Amino acid sequence: MTKKIRVLIAKPGLDGHDRGAKVIARALRDAGMEVIYTGLRQTPEMIASAAVQEDVDVIGLSILSGAHNTICPQLMKLLHDKGMNDVTVLVGGIIPEADIPALKQAGIAQIFLPGTSTQDIVDFIHRRTTAA
Amino acid sequence: MSDSRQSKTQTIAPADSAALRKPSERELAWEKNTLQPTLQKNPERQAEFTTISGYPIRRLYTPADLAGWDPDTDLGQPGEPPYTRGIHATMHRGRLWTMRQFAGFGTAEDTNQRFRYLLAQGQSGLSTAFDLPTLMGYDSDHPLSEGEVGKCGVAISSLADMEVLFDQIPLADVTTSMTINSPAAVIWAMYLAVAEKQEADWKKISGTLQNDILKEYIAQKEYIYPPEPSMRLVIDTFEFGAKNTPKFNTISISGYHIREAGSTAIQELAFTLRDGMEYVEWGLRRGLEIDEFAPQLSFFFNAHSDFFEEIAKYRAARRIWHKAMTERYGSKSARSYALRFHAQTAGCSLTAQQPYNNVVRTALQALAAVLGGTQSLHTNSLDEAWALPTEFAATIALRTQQIIAHETGVPNTVDPLGGSYFVETLTNEVERGAWDYIRKIDALGGMVAAIERGFPQREIAEASYRYQRELDNKEKLMVGVNAFVSEEKPLEILQIDETVAHRQAARLKKLRAERSGDEVARRLSALRNATKGKDNLMPFIYDAVKAYATLGEICDAMRDTFGTYEEVAIT
Numbered sequence: 001m002t003k004k005i006r007v008l009i010a011k012p013g014l015d016g017h018d019r020g021a022k023v024i025a026r027a028l029r030d031a032g033m034e035v036i037y038t039g040l041r042q043t044p045e046m047i048a049s050a051a052v053q054e055d056v057d058v059i060g061l062s063i064l065s066g067a068h069n070t071i072c073p074q075l076m077k078l079l080h081d082k083g084m085n086d087v088t089v090l091v092g093g094i095i096p097e098a099d100i101p102a103l104k105q106a107g108i109a110q111i112f113l114p115g116t117s118t119q120d121i122v123d124f125i126h127r128r129t130t131a132a
Numbered sequence: 133m134s135d136s137r138q139s140k141t142q143t144i145a146p147a148d149s150a151a152l153r154k155p156s157e158r159e160l161a162w163e164k165n166t167l168q169p170t171l172q173k174n175p176e177r178q179a180e181f182t183t184i185s186g187y188p189i190r191r192l193y194t195p196a197d198l199a200g201w202d203p204d205t206d207l208g209q210p211g212e213p214p215y216t217r218g219i220h221a222t223m224h225r226g227r228l229w230t231m232r233q234f235a236g237f238g239t240a241e242d243t244n245q246r247f248r249y250l251l252a253q254g255q256s257g258l259s260t261a262f263d264l265p266t267l268m269g270y271d272s273d274h275p276l277s278e279g280e281v282g283k284c285g286v287a288i289s290s291l292a293d294m295e296v297l298f299d300q301i302p303l304a305d306v307t308t309s310m311t312i313n314s315p316a317a318v319i320w321a322m323y324l325a326v327a328e329k330q331e332a333d334w335k336k337i338s339g340t341l342q343n344d345i346l347k348e349y350i351a352q353k354e355y356i357y358p359p360e361p362s363m364r365l366v367i368d369t370f371e372f373g374a375k376n377t378p379k380f381n382t383i384s385i386s387g388y389h390i391r392e393a394g395s396t397a398i399q400e401l402a403f404t405l406r407d408g409m410e411y412v413e414w415g416l417r418r419g420l421e422i423d424e425f426a427p428q429l430s431f432f433f434n435a436h437s438d439f440f441e442e443i444a445k446y447r448a449a450r451r452i453w454h455k456a457m458t459e460r461y462g463s464k465s466a467r468s469y470a471l472r473f474h475a476q477t478a479g480c481s482l483t484a485q486q487p488y489n490n491v492v493r494t495a496l497q498a499l500a501a502v503l504g505g506t507q508s509l510h511t512n513s514l515d516e517a518w519a520l521p522t523e524f525a526a527t528i529a530l531r532t533q534q535i536i537a538h539e540t541g542v543p544n545t546v547d548p549l550g551g552s553y554f555v556e557t558l559t560n561e562v563e564r565g566a567w568d569y570i571r572k573i574d575a576l577g578g579m580v581a582a583i584e585r586g587f588p589q590r591e592i593a594e595a596s597y598r599y600q601r602e603l604d605n606k607e608k609l610m611v612g613v614n615a616f617v618s619e620e621k622p623l624e625i626l627q628i629d630e631t632v633a634h635r636q637a638a639r640l641k642k643l644r645a646e647r648s649g650d651e652v653a654r655r656l657s658a659l660r661n662a663t664k665g666k667d668n669l670m671p672f673i674y675d676a677v678k679a680y681a682t683l684g685e686i687c688d689a690m691r692d693t694f695g696t697y698e699e700v701a702i703t
Contacts, residue, residue, distance in 0.1 A: 009703075014264035014280050016353025018701075019393050019480075022593055023600045025703040039701040040353055043276075065264055066519070066628065070279025096519050097622045114484045114517045115613040117604045 005129050006056040010038040010047045012075070013067045020092055021062035027118035028060075033125070044071060048078035051087060057129050060121075063093040068103065076107040088128045092116070155196045167191075184438035184608065185396035186598065187561075193553035201556060206451075210546045213458075215450035216559065217547035218505035219470040224543030228256075230508035231533045232309060232474065236261030236285035237520050238632045239639075240296035243286040247301060249523065255530055257339075258301070259309040259510060261285035262319070267354045269315040269687030272636035282632035284520070285311075289636065290682045292643050294322040295329070304332035308339040309384070309474070309508075314356040316343035317365050317670060318686050321677040324377070340381035340430055340474070343369055346407040347386045349583045349699070351393035351592065356687060359580045361694035365669060366411060367418045370425040372670035381430040383411060384474060390588075391434035392480045394596020397445045398562055400434060402569030403579075403588050405452050409570070410579040412461055422461050426468035435501040435509075436478040437493060443549060444558035446504030449473065451563055452570075475501035476510040484517040486612035487623055495532045502536055503549055509533055519625040589702050640682065647680040655679050656689045663693035 009025045011018055018040060029035045036054050038047065051059050059079075063071060068091060079087060091103065092112040100111050110124055155163070181189045190197070208214055211221035220226055233255055235246045247258055262285040265277035271289040272281045281287050288294055298308075303326060312319045320341050327337050345362040348355045355362065366383065373382035387404035395403070408429060415425050433449065436442055450471045457469035477497040482490045491514050498511050511529040513521030521529070537543055549555040576582040583589070602608040609615040659672040669690075676686050 014268050014270075014276060014354075015284070016348075016355075017392075018353060019596055022701075022703045023394075023597055026593075026597050027600070029703075035703075037701055037703045040699070041276075065280055066283035067264075067279035070630075094518065096625050096627070098625075098627075114482075115610070117614065118600060119604055 004032065004034045005058065005125060006034045006036070006054060007058040007060060007125070008036050008038065008047070008051050008054055008056040009060045009062070010042050010050070011040050011062050012042050012044065012047060012071045013063060013065050014041060015063070015065040015067075016040055017064050018062070020064070021060075024060060024062070024092060024118065024121065028122065028125070031118075031122040044075040044078055047075055048082055048084070051079065051084060052082050056087060058088045058090065058125055060090045060092065063091060063095070066094070068093070068095055069099060072103050072108055073106045080107075088125070090121070090124070092121075153196045154199060155194065159194050159196060183397070183441040184436060184599075185398065185441060185595075186602075187396070187398070187441065193557050195553065197553055197557040198560075201560065203551070206560070207550055207556070213466075213469070214454045215470055216447050217550050219450065219472060219507075221546075223505060223546040224502070224537075225546065228537050228543060229502065229506050229533075230257045230307070231255050231530060231537075232257040232259045232508045232510055233526060233530055234259040234261050234309075234311065234476065234510045235526065236263070237626065238282040238286065238628055239635055240286060240288065240293045242282070242632075244297050244299050244301070246523070246526075247297075250526070250530065251301070251306070253527060253530055254534065257307045257309065257508065260297070260311060262310075262312055263287045264354075265289075266315070266319070266683060267312060269318075269356050269683060269691075271640060271682045271684035272633060273640050274684055277633070279630075279633075281630075281636055282628050287632065287636050288319065288322070288683065289640055290643055290680050291322045291325050291677050292639065292680060294319075294326050298323075298326050298330075302332070303327045303330055303337055309342070310339070311342045313342055313345055313348050313352075313354055314362065315683060315687055316341050317369050317673050318677065318683055320369060321670065321674040324674065325677055334377050336379060337377065338379040338381075340384050341369065342386060342432070343383040344386045344407065344432075346410060346579055346583065347389050347404070349697075350390055350403060350407075350588045351395075352389040353699070355697050357690065357694040358697040359583065361663075361690070362697075363411075363414050363580070365690075367414050367420075368668045368670050370411075370415050370428070371418065371420060371668055373428050374420065374425045378428070380428065381472075382425070382428045384430050384432045385411065386432040388432050388434045388476055390592065391436060391478065393592050394480075394599060395592045396595050397436065397438070397441045398565040399569065399588070399591055399595060401445050401449055401452070401562060402566035402573075404431065404433070405449065405456065405566065406570045406573045406579050408453065409456055409460065412457075413578065416461065422457075422463045423465040423468050426457065426461075426463060427465060429468075430507075431471055431473040433473055433475050433501075434478050435475045435497040435506075437481045437497060439496060439500050440555060440558055441562070442497070442500040443504045444555060444562045446473065446475075446501070446506065447555070447559045448563035448566060450505075451559075452566055456570075472507045474508040474510070475504070475506040477501075477512045479512055479516060482512060482514075482517045483610060483612050486618065486620055487514050487517065489612055490514040490517070491528055491532065494529065495536070498532060499536055499540070499542065502542055503547075505547065515623050515625055518623055520628070522624065522626045586700065586702050589699075593702055643680060643682070651679045652676070652681045652685070656681055656685055659686065660689045660692055663690055
C-alpha cells in the first residue's frame with residue numbers, strides 16, 4: 001500500500017468563514033488523503049510549525065479576506081526557513097486575478113477560485129505529489 | 133402531507149405526502165386521461181425535482197395539497213396575525229422597502245464618501261461593513277490586524293474614526309445598520325456618541341445593530357468571548373436600548389450567515405428563529421418584560437436562488453415568530469410578535485466565472501425577497517466573488533432594486549402569491565420542518581447548549597458538503613461554473629492597498645498622544661471592575677468611548693474578565 005498523502009488545511013488571518021475549508025478537508029479525506037484541519041485564526045508561524053510537526057505533503061490555505069498578499073509570502077518564507085522546500089502550497093478563496101502572478105512567484109503552487117470542483121483539487125494534488 | 137417528511141431535511145422521502153393526498157375525481161381523471169399519456173410519450177427531465185435545499189417538489193399542487201388549510205387562520209389578513217401575508221395592511225403599496233446597501237472599505241473617509249454617494253443615488257438607508265480587525269475587537273495597529281485593515285470593511289478603532297465615518301450624514305434623519313457582533317456594544321456606544329454630538333435625539337434615532345452572537349458561534353465565527361458573557365453583553369444592549377433608544381433595533385437576528393455557511397432554507401429559518409427565542413429567554417431571565425424589549429428585535433434572512441422556497445421561508449418565518457412570541461412568551465404587543473426582517477441576496481450564489489450573470493441572479497433573488505414581504509433589502513454587486521464592489525458594480529446593484537420597485541409592478545399588490553396551492557403548501561411544509569428543528573434544539577436545552585454540543589454546526593456542515601457533491605456531480609447546475617462554461621476577460625475590481633493600514637496606524641498614534649491618558653485609564657478600569665459584577669455594562673462602555681479609549685482597549689478590558697472562546701472545529 002502506498003503512503004497516504006498528508007494535507008494540512010489551514011485558515012489563516014482573522015476571518016471565520018470556514019465553509020470552503022471544511023468542504024475541502026472532507027473532500028480530500030473522502031479521496032483517501034490524510035487531512036489535518038488547523039481550525040480558525042492561524043498565524044503563518046502556527047501554520048508553518050503545524051506543517052513541520054505533521055510532516056505534510058500539501059498545505060491548503062483558505063483565504064477570503066483579502067489578506068493573501070500579506071499572509072502567503074510570510075508563510076512561504078517561514079517554510080523555507082524551516083527547510084520545507086518541497087511542500088506544495090495551495091490557496092483557495094477570493095483572490096483577484098491581478099494578484100495571482102505575484103502569489104505564484106512567491107511559491108504558491110496553485111490558486112483555486114470560487115466554483116472549482118473538489119475533483120479538480122484532488123486531481124491537482126495527485127499530479128503534484130506523484131511528479132515530486 | 134405528513135410530519136415524518138418534514139423531520140428529515142437531509143434524507144428526503146418524497147412519496148409520503150403523495151400517499152396522504154386525496155385528489156379530487158377531476159384531478160384523478162386528469163392524471164389518467166392527460167398526464168399518463170403525456171408521460172408515456174415524453175418522460176420528464178428528471179426522476180425527481182428538488183429545491184436547492186434538496187427538498188422534493190411535486191409536479192402539480194392542487195386543492196388536495198391544502199386539505200385542512202384554513203385561509204382565515206393559516207393565511208389571515210395582511211397586517212394581522214399570523215402575518216403570513218405580511219406585517220402591514222398595505223405592504224409595499226404604502227411604503228417601499230428600505231433600499232439599504234451594505235458598504236464599507238478602507239478608512240472612515242473612504243467609506244464616508246461611498247455612503248454619501250449611495251445616498252445621493254437614492255438609497256434610503258445606510259449599512260456599515262466593518263473590517264475584520266474591528267469585528268474581532270482589535271485596533272488597526274494590533275499585530276493580528278496586519279494585512280486585514282480596511283479590506284473587508286471599514287476600519288474603526290475609536291470614536292474619532294466614527295466621527296469621520298458619519299461626517300455630514302445627519303443621524304437624526306438617516307437610519308443606519310451596523311454589522312458588528314462581538315464588539316457591538318462598543319461600536320453602538322460610538323454611534324450614540326456621534327448622534328449626541330450632532331444633537332440628534334436618542335429617543336428618535338433609528339437603525340439596527342446586528343449584535344447576534346449566537347449565529348457567530350454557529351456560522352460566521354467572528355466571536356471573542358465565550359457564550360455566557362457574550363449573551364450578557366447582548367442583554368445589556370436590550371436593556372439599555374429599551375430605556376434610551378426605543379426606535380433602534382438592538383439586534384438583527386441573522387439567518388444570512390447560517391445560509392452562507394451552507395445550510396438549507398429550513399435550517400436557516402429554524403436556527404435563526406430558535407436564536408431569537410434564546411435571546412428572548414435570556415432577556416426574560418434578566419427580569420425584562422417581554423413587550424418592553426421584544427419590539428426592538430429584528431431579523432435578517434438570506435435571499436437565495438430557489439425562488440419559491442425563499443418566498444415560503446419568509447412567510448413561514450412570520451407565522452412561527454407570531455406563534456412562539458404569543459404562545460411561548462405571552463407577548464401581547466404586535467410590535468413584538470410581528471416579525472420584521474431585512475434580506476440580502478446570497479453572496480454564496482455569486483460566481484467568479486462570467487460575473488455579469490450575477491446581476492441576473494441578484495435580481496431574481498431580490499424579487500423573491502420583495503414577494504416575501506421584506507422590510508429592507510441589500511442587493512449584492514456583480515463583482516463580489518472577486519473583491520469588494522466597485523462604485524460601478526454597487527450602482528447596478530442599487531438600480532436593480534429600483535427597477536423592481538418602479539418597473540415590474542410587483543409591489544403594487546399585497547402578497548400576490550397568497551392562495552397559490554404551491555406557495556401555501558411549501559409555506560406549510562417549511563414551517564413544519566423548522567418547528568421540528570426548533571423542538572430538537574429545545575430538547576438539547578436551548579441554543580447555547582446546542583451550540584456547545586456542535587449540533588447546528590454539524591447539520592450545516594452536512595448540508596454544505598451535500599450541496600458541493602451535487603455540484604461536483606452536476607446534479608445541481610450553476611451557469612458558468614459546471615455548465616455553459618466559457619472564457620471571460622478579467623473584471624476591473626476594487627483594490628485596497630496597505631496605505632490604509634499606515635494611515636490608520638498614524639491616526640491611532642496621534643489619538644493616543646492627544647487624549648487624556650489618565651481619563652482613559654480611569655474609565656477602562658471602571659469598566660473592568662463592572663465586568664466582575666452584574667451592572668449593565670453599556671454606561672461604562674459609553675464612558676470609555678467618550679474619552680476616546682480605543683475599540684481594542686475596551687475589548688481587552690472585557691477580555692481580562694471574560695476570557696476568549698475557541699471552538700472545537702468540526703469537519
